[in-house]
Amino acid sequence: MAVQRKLRMGMVGGGPGAFIGPVHRIAAELDGKIELVAGAFSQSPERSRAAGEMYKLDPARAYADYKAMIEAEKKRSDAIDFVAIVTPNHLHMPVAVAALEAGFPVMSDKPATATYAEAVDLEKAVAKSGLPYGLTHTYAGYSMVREMRHMVASGKLGKVRKIAVEYLQGWLSNPIETSGQKQASWRSDPAQSGAGGCIGDIGTHAFHLTEYVTGLKVVGVNASLLSVVPGRKLDDDCTALLRMDNGAQSVLMTSQIAAGERNDMRLRVYGEKGSLEWHQEDPNRLSVKWLDGPEEIRHAAAGYLSDDARAVTRLPGGHPEGYLEAFAVLYREFSDALIAWQDSHTASLPSTLPSIEAGVRGMRFIDRAVESSKKQSWVEF
């Protein structure tokens, strides 16, 4: 039977100055099913302790490093139920493996690892552990993304013929990584970020969304990765043509030097009978355009939406939900899976929640895009 208490989360990463740590905390707790109780928030013990205070935790559970957290928590009767990983990319793999080996399910920020090889190894570690492992491809949590996914699967658009996905930011238009901006520094450093810059940081979201919404798989990639800002080590702009397994072509465009853009992710899916258009910055609306008939604007929380879409909203129509709420959907689905696992010891994630398989494909995408760009030609996926 399901526990009658909140699930306990231990977080690795997310200390002072981090953007994504507090986001995970809010998202995890938003639906009232999880509480943050422990963490190894920083590689600096003082900073980890300070973060613990900020989160109003028991000081004893603000650990100096993730190994200490795992060791100590294993022994507690009120131990954490799972580990949330919110570090820079290069730590995703070692933390995840350590947690899984200690018997803790894992909810990890994306990308799953820093390299494709690591991802393959991690996939094995997850399989071996038999534990739930979720990946926070945030955008999969939006209600309208669920509606798009439902519409494609239902066949209402006919065969998918063309996809256009964009993820444009402008915040790396200047070389701010050279002046100590923390978020920019690790993302621009191959040692912490991996082989992909922009393509790893946000291109993987765009890639994931493409496969997630259409149910199609990428089978070929022709990418052009550029480092537009002089001196930058990793790509900050990427365009890729993707060949899907049904023959459709997808155009993926992502950039972090698109001056003036904030977080402009948008997806368009063209089928034989109609098309979908969604913008992350205006997430509660979905445009559905038909070959014969008026354009439809579907609004989040409306009664006419699919069950899939309606299952993940909390408010009546016209009350905007946003990024945190989408994020929280993934935590809610993870918590349900985790409770089921605690009951049955069978790890089974819903298909709506990105898993290690999605993580491996995302890392493969980075790998293949980098290869294609070097060769200036198509490569098999």
Add this chain to the structure above:
Amino acid sequence: MAVQRKLRMGMVGGGPGAFIGPVHRIAAELDGKIELVAGAFSQSPERSRAAGEMYKLDPARAYADYKAMIEAEKKRSDAIDFVAIVTPNHLHMPVAVAALEAGFPVMSDKPATATYAEAVDLEKAVAKSGLPYGLTHTYAGYSMVREMRHMVASGKLGKVRKIAVEYLQGWLSNPIETSGQKQASWRSDPAQSGAGGCIGDIGTHAFHLTEYVTGLKVVGVNASLLSVVPGRKLDDDCTALLRMDNGAQSVLMTSQIAAGERNDMRLRVYGEKGSLEWHQEDPNRLSVKWLDGPEEIRHAAAGYLSDDARAVTRLPGGHPEGYLEAFAVLYREFSDALIAWQDSHTASLPSTLPSIEAGVRGMRFIDRAVESSKKQSWVEF
């Protein structure tokens, strides 16, 4: 010194089927400073207990009624720090007074009471208690509302000349209150809702936003209240001309029979030099139009915004925040005020947080609008 723990909230109302209870829970807890620990969620003990389970509370703290909660909590060493009131309108006053008299600060849903006379009495009770009392006029929590307020106060628009505020919904286009829809039933019942229907439920939000953003006070009202749906006891559509204390005129239009609208609140403020336009359903954008110069779109979380606006966002630009986040801003400001009061025993709310004064003015507005509509003429405020 500030407490190193989360503040404990006891909720009255918000049981199964309620819309606003879970909203208050999420909003209160979102910033990690408050936790829901007790409640009298329903006038039915079983339903209150069920709600306690849903919220994963200690069963002993899911009370059968608010009086029981107040009595029991007073005696606990880990007593609640404040009471949140989320009942239908007619209970706002008795619960608030009981809580204040027992020494508990109050965070109340709007409107403050069911009648103007009650509001005046409640204002006295708040003053007598010396305790913090906050009112959740949600829209005051949006970052772009804070930006508008700042812009008007800064004089950048020149003198305010004209205001247009709208709050349009369509969900009462049919007489659903006659078929048992819970939300519609109490709102359409004068005994539970008070003298105002639409004007009380959402018109008060529009009224509050007008004064909140412009810093002006309404001094005259010419209102037309209609019950458009046959058989409806209270107004479901209202238009009012408002005379502001600087001579400007405001047009307030609100309806719950605007078929097809969801929660379409929008505010336009026209000054001598330019104007502001904001839509609640697209809350992270603010249009600023100048007499001489391009229209500006200001985006939430941008570096160029006022400190007032920036203080109440949690995410980088382009990551949408919504209704729950705005609501949470009010709880955050209330929690800060409450901690200060616990330290100093001086109740001082920030001017950004709607208080009992705003509550009294809101009830006065309903009273004056009803009077004006009956007389079909202007009335003094």
Add this chain to the structure above:
Amino acid sequence: MAVQRKLRMGMVGGGPGAFIGPVHRIAAELDGKIELVAGAFSQSPERSRAAGEMYKLDPARAYADYKAMIEAEKKRSDAIDFVAIVTPNHLHMPVAVAALEAGFPVMSDKPATATYAEAVDLEKAVAKSGLPYGLTHTYAGYSMVREMRHMVASGKLGKVRKIAVEYLQGWLSNPIETSGQKQASWRSDPAQSGAGGCIGDIGTHAFHLTEYVTGLKVVGVNASLLSVVPGRKLDDDCTALLRMDNGAQSVLMTSQIAAGERNDMRLRVYGEKGSLEWHQEDPNRLSVKWLDGPEEIRHAAAGYLSDDARAVTRLPGGHPEGYLEAFAVLYREFSDALIAWQDSHTASLPSTLPSIEAGVRGMRFIDRAVESSKKQSWVEF
């Protein structure tokens, strides 16, 4: 049989510096059925001659005043077929009467006259003449306005319950009439403009659109006219509640001191089952919101539109048409009516083209709104 030549237009007004003269010329000629051949473009003979050159007319047909034009043209074998009136308001009546008495059909800019009494007289003159008389309420020529009109008439929205019409401009935010701006000067001068300022200039458009789209008639008015800019003689801001003959209420808001607005006319019509929203500045889209079902965006020139809407577009979907094209629709309908009259000597305008009846109602509206505002109460229409 219909003439196998273009109809010949003689214009009164529209000389150098005028905005609306060239607009009428373009609109009249756009569909290839009319050509401007003569004019009395200014009360200054030199300016009239200069305008004739600009329009590349035979110099002999650039007349010094409208009486001269009418006299001379009557005698020509290639005489003008009709007179277009584009002067300031106070000349509409005398020019129209002179033209009609000389046997020339008339296409007049709005409002029909400068006063209500004049309009009543003009209506008689039109009836007596038996000639076609059209009024250029431009917005009636937009395809999406025709679609709205069709949708209301078809009953798809159910009974109309509420209307909100706005027409907001900001160009009179400063007293530019005092510094010689020609457009502002005559509009702000009661002697040239009549009793209405803003309400006459643009409020009449909003009033007309309301009746035109809904097919309802205004039966009561409660208006508030303001002169916001110090020293201005006529109103520059007006709000009016309108009672329609089916019991619905309309809120009409118009202003010329709405700083930052350009020509923001928008109409919303709420029925029992759904609603319409249209913005003149984005004229090729129509939002249709349903109580149960997705919002629809109908796009101009689409195959699914009504015949009424499709009849008045010239381009495939996605090729924007605008103000001039809408204007040209009225001239096209007038030219068809004129040809029919030349064939049959029966003047019969299509119901889609605003006529003297609309002109009389528009002048009545100004009259009633001014009266209501003085009395600060409802008046019968």
Add this chain to the structure above:
Amino acid sequence: MAVQRKLRMGMVGGGPGAFIGPVHRIAAELDGKIELVAGAFSQSPERSRAAGEMYKLDPARAYADYKAMIEAEKKRSDAIDFVAIVTPNHLHMPVAVAALEAGFPVMSDKPATATYAEAVDLEKAVAKSGLPYGLTHTYAGYSMVREMRHMVASGKLGKVRKIAVEYLQGWLSNPIETSGQKQASWRSDPAQSGAGGCIGDIGTHAFHLTEYVTGLKVVGVNASLLSVVPGRKLDDDCTALLRMDNGAQSVLMTSQIAAGERNDMRLRVYGEKGSLEWHQEDPNRLSVKWLDGPEEIRHAAAGYLSDDARAVTRLPGGHPEGYLEAFAVLYREFSDALIAWQDSHTASLPSTLPSIEAGVRGMRFIDRAVESSKKQSWVEF
């Protein structure tokens, strides 16, 4: 000295059923400087005669073919001043050469010819003739396109780093060319359309807009042309990466199988300091996004726009202009150039009007894109 009459236009193509013929007629005549007086509207004499009646021409000037028109007009004292070519692509070249050889300046629809080789020859013919030759890349006539061009040239955005241009239509989602739809038939037939389908029909517009607005030249192309609809002979979907001569990359995406799209051309230009975004379907607005500062929406006809942008609007702000007005700007500029040539016998087009040079580049683009797509690799431009 400039002629004091309208210029006389003879049109080739544009008979019954044609879309673009009436568009050229309206555009040419809109500004009152040109009149259509003659034409060879169809390869069928009866259809040409019928078109002449529709256009209300002298029946003697509705010719059976373009050669007859050129011969006959040469002999008239009131001969046409220039020839407008609006035929399917394969006739552009022979008609243009015949006209130029007979001494008639030419205004041609795009693309300039059916093949690159023809374009090179035509360029020589134009040079030899010394006559004005204009090309109607319509979108160059929009005021906001002029504003973008001005902004890039002025350096306000800094160096251009990235361009994204799209032109999406959905009307060829089904193989309508097989059922006799005239517009689809010739566009899908290599014999009439040339080597490019979608890329020739609309891709050339996107290509032109890119170079026109940025002032940069394409130096390399990597294109993927697809025939998505089974059985279609020419491409109906194309994506191309373009390398610009300053090192920037442009992503060009064009399709005629994007179900639900109408005429969705949009351009985004990213510079070091900010970016531009413009949508043809909403042409009177231009979004300017800055790295540091609010997004700006610039509105057509505003006083703050560049002289370049202001020179090509006819109406005050808020009065929408559209496709026909943009088209008319090109004819206006052509007519001014033609008058200057008549005065001075020096053919000098303003840089704002697309010329044969743009035509050659457009044909080169088709040629290079087809080549690149065959090779599946980058090619030099």
